[in-house]
Amino acid sequence: MYITNPSSSPFKQSCCHFKRAISSDYVTTKLHNILAGLLDEKRASLAEAITLVESKHPVKQKQAQWLLSSLLTHKHRLEQLRKAPITFRIGLSGPPGAGKSTFIETFGQMLTSAGKKLAVLTIDPSSSRTGGSILADKTRMLKLSQDPLAYIRPSPSSGTLGGVTRSTNEAILLCEGAGYGTVIVETVGVGQSEIAVADMVDIFVLLLPPAAGDELQGIKKGIVEMADVIAITKADGDLLPAARRIQAEYTSALKLVRKKSKHWSPRVLGLSSLNNEGISEVWNVMEEFRDTMLEVGTFEERRKEQRKTWMWNNVQWQLMQKFQRHPEVVSMINEMETKVMVGTISPGLAADQLLEVFLNQQEINQ
Numbered sequence: 001m002y003i004t005n006p007s008s009s010p011f012k013q014s015c016c017h018f019k020r021a022i023s024s025d026y027v028t029t030k031l032h033n034i035l036a037g038l039l040d041e042k043r044a045s046l047a048e049a050i051t052l053v054e055s056k057h058p059v060k061q062k063q064a065q066w067l068l069s070s071l072l073t074h075k076h077r078l079e080q081l082r083k084a085p086i087t088f089r090i091g092l093s094g095p096p097g098a099g100k101s102t103f104i105e106t107f108g109q110m111l112t113s114a115g116k117k118l119a120v121l122t123i124d125p126s127s128s129r130t131g132g133s134i135l136a137d138k139t140r141m142l143k144l145s146q147d148p149l150a151y152i153r154p155s156p157s158s159g160t161l162g163g164v165t166r167s168t169n170e171a172i173l174l175c176e177g178a179g180y181g182t183v184i185v186e187t188v189g190v191g192q193s194e195i196a197v198a199d200m201v202d203i204f205v206l207l208l209p210p211a212a213g214d215e216l217q218g219i220k221k222g223i224v225e226m227a228d229v230i231a232i233t234k235a236d237g238d239l240l241p242a243a244r245r246i247q248a249e250y251t252s253a254l255k256l257v258r259k260k261s262k263h264w265s266p267r268v269l270g271l272s273s274l275n276n277e278g279i280s281e282v283w284n285v286m287e288e289f290r291d292t293m294l295e296v297g298t299f300e301e302r303r304k305e306q307r308k309t310w311m312w313n314n315v316q317w318q319l320m321q322k323f324q325r326h327p328e329v330v331s332m333i334n335e336m337e338t339k340v341m342v343g344t345i346s347p348g349l350a351a352d353q354l355l356e357v358f359l360n361q362q363e364i365n366q
Contacts, residue, residue, distance in 0.1 A: 031063055035070050041179035043151060049178075050153055053170040068170055071177040087176045088290055091197040093187045093223065094207030099233040100186055101140035102273040103207060108141070110279055111182060112149040119175035120144070120152045121168060122186045151180060169200045169310050198226045199309045202299065203289050205229045205282075208250070210242035224250075225257050228289055229267050231282055236272035243270050263296045264289060328357050 034052070037045025053064040094100050104120055111118050120141070145152045153171065168185060175183050187197050198204045206227040224230070230250055235243035251268045259265060267285050271278030293299040323329060336354060339345040 027063070027066055031067060035067055038067075038071060038174065038178050039074065043178075046151065046174060046178040047153070049174045050155075050167075050171045053167045053174065054155065064170065068173060071173065075177065085181055086290075086294070087180075088182045088286075089172060089201040089203075090182065090184045090286065091187070091201035091204040092184055092207065093197065093204070094233075095209070098207040098209045099273055100207055103231075103233060103271070103279075104184060104186060105141040105144045106273040106276055107279055107283070108144045108150055108184075109147065110276075110283065112144075112147050116149065116182055117180045118150045119178075119180035119183045120150065120186065121171055121175070121183065122152065122154045123168065151175065151178075168197075172200060199306050202293070202302070203228045203286055205231060205286070207231050207233050208246065209233050210235070210239045210246055224254075226260070227266055228260070228264065229269065229282065229285055230254075231278075232268065232270045233273065235270035235278065236275050261293075261298065263292055263298065323354075323358050326358050326361065328361060329354055332357060 034045050034048050038049055049064075049067060052060055052067065055061060055064070092100060092104070101122075108118050108120065141152055144150050153175075155168070155171070172183050172185065185197055185201055204226050206223065206229070208230060210232065232243045232247045232250070235247075247268050247270045254266050254268065257266075269278060269282055269285065271282055273279065290299070293302070332354060336345070336350040340347050340350050
C-alpha cells in the first residue's frame with residue numbers, strides 16, 4: 001500500500017497544493033477521488049485513470065497530467081523516506097504465434113501465487129480503417145484476468161507504428177502508483193519500431209518459437225540486439241529438439257552481438273508454458289538482471305534517461321497534433337495530398353509548404 005488513509009491531512013494538503021498550482025476548473029472532485037482510489041490501490045480507480053490518459057480530449061489530457069503529477073509527487077516523497085518499493089518493468093515482444101499470451105498467463109500465475117501484484121499492459125493492433133481493435137489478449141489470459149492480484153489492460157495501438165502509444169508510459173506509472181510492483185508491457189509482433197518499448201522498461205524479453213533458419217531471418221536484428229533475455233517457447237513434445245537447436249544457435253549468435261551493458265550478457269533460455277517448465281528459471285534470470293543493475297547503479301540511471309526520451313517523444317507528439325489541427329494546414333491538406341498522389345509535386349516540397357504555413361502563423365501569433 002502506498003498510503004494508509006487517503007483522507008489523511010498530508011494527502012489533502014498534496015491535493016490542495018496541486019489545485020492551487022494549476023488553478024483550473026478541470027481539477028474536479030471526481031479527479032480527486034480517482035487519485036485517492038489509486039493511492040488506496042483500487043482497481044476501478046486505476047481503470048478510470050488509464051482511460052483518462054488514453055483520451056485525446058484536450059480537457060481530459062490536462063486532467064491526466066494533473067493526476068500523474070500528483071501521483072509522482074507522492075511517490076517522490078515516499079522515495080525520500082525510503083518507503084517506496086522498487087518496481088520492475090518488463091518489456092515483452094515476439095512474432096505472432098510465439099505464445100506471448102500463454103507465457104504471460106503461466107508466468108503471471110506463478111508471481112501472484114507468491115503474493116506479488118502484477119499489471120499487464122497489452123497493446124492490440126488497431127484497424128487502419130475504423131481505429132477499433134480486437135482486444136483479444138484478455139480472453140486468452142482468462143485465469144490470470146480473474147486473479148485479484150493481477151490487472152490486465154488491453155489497449156489499442158491506435159495506428160501507432162510498433163504499437164507503443166504515448167499513453168503506454170503513463171499507464172505504467174499509474175499501475176505502479178496503484179501498488180503493482182511488476183508491470184509487463186506486451187507489444188505487437190516484431191518490428192524495428194518496437195524497440196521503443198525498451199525506452200520505458202527495465203528489462204526487455206524477446207520470445208521466439210522454434211522455427212527454421214529461413215523463418216528466423218524475418219526477425220529484425222535490431223530487436224535481438226535490444227533483448228536482455230531471449231526465451232525459446234514451446235520447448236516440449238515434438239518441438240523440443242527444434243527448440244534446443246534454436247536455443248544453441250542464438251546462444252552462439254549473441255557472442256557476436258555488441259552487448260547493451262558491460263555488466264550483463266544476454267541469456268537464452270528454453271521454456272514450455274504448456275507444461276510450466278522453465279518459467280521460474282526465466283523469472284530467476286530477470287531478478288538476477290534487476291539485482292545486477294541495482295548493484296552497479298545503472299537501474300535508476302536508465303530510468304532517468306528514459307524519462308528524458310519520453311519528454312521529447314511527447315514534444316513531437318504534441319507538435320504533430322497542433323500541426324494537424326491548424327486551420328490553414330487543414331484547408332491545404334487535401335490539395336497537397338492530391339498533388340503528391342498524381343505526381344505534380346514532390347512529397348518533400350508539399351511538406352515544406354505545409355510547414356511554412358504552420359510556422360508563419362505561429363510567428364504572427366507571437
